[in-house]
Amino acid sequence: MTDEAPRPRAAFDRRMLEALICPVSHGSLDYDAERQELVSRNANLAFPIRDGIPVMLREEARILD
Known part of the structure; x- marks a missing residue:
């Protein structure tokens, strides 16, 4: 068993939105920054x-309500 602290969440580069569809x-x-x-x-x-x-x-993908 290890006593590792949780890793901080890697930041998403918002500039990627310009290239992604x-x-x-x-x-x-x-x-959606809250839900990542x-x-x-x-x-x-x-x-x-993720990361x-x-x-x-x-x-x-998650289906939206």
Whole structure:
């Protein structure tokens, strides 16, 4: 058992939003800093950001309510 402190969350570079599009709808994405997600309103999906890296896979996305 190790006594490691939790790692700080890597920061997402907001400039990436200029280059990223939704892989499903090919539309724009919104950054949700609180949930650490990129949200595609057109596809009704939220893609997670893990360690500062967007996971743009449909099977990893959360369906929006």
